[in-house]
Amino acid sequence: MALYEHVFIVRPDVSPAQMETLLEETKTLIETNGGKTGKIEYWGLRNLSYRINKSRKGHYGLIDIDANGAVIDELERLQRLSEDVMRFMTLRVDEHTDQPSAILSKKDDRRPRRDFRS
Template sequence: MRKYEFMTIFPTEENQFKTGLVQVKQVLSEYGVEIEKEEPFGDRELCYEIKKQRRGRFTLLVIAANPAKISEIDKRLKLNADILKYMFVRIDT
């Protein structure tokens, strides 16, 4: 298991944010990912428009995941309409 920082950007509407976060956590748990830390970054202005949104709600998750499963998780999350953007960054320890 490797550690990753998983940054997500959701729409600022409360219901889309909550459902999106629940869906992300559900997908991660299906692939055996351990969420070690969850840190909300709040609402921020986006540098450019994403899916007709100028603001987004950022959340950082520190996770431990099998590297082989990251591409499968990526495919599942691309289908989620409640996520504006996301990115996995491997943490070197």
């Protein structure tokens, strides 16, 4: 089986509780078709870089998946049919990490900015 990261964007008028339910439904879909899920992250309501269906914001979710191609095809087919999902993207990766994604990592972990004033 291959390792994947699946990110999807849901309409902004969906509540965070409904987004959590959608993440759980996606998890059960993957597991019933023979796949395994790793970390599941809800990134919250975030600004989009361009409008999608007249929306400027969307709820983001990430799921790490260990499954074969048939499971991914079924997942993408169902998300393509969903009224709530605006966009999705599935990437094949070499390995999963246990650390939080770059979106959820703290801003304190960044290097301090240098002052270039003389």
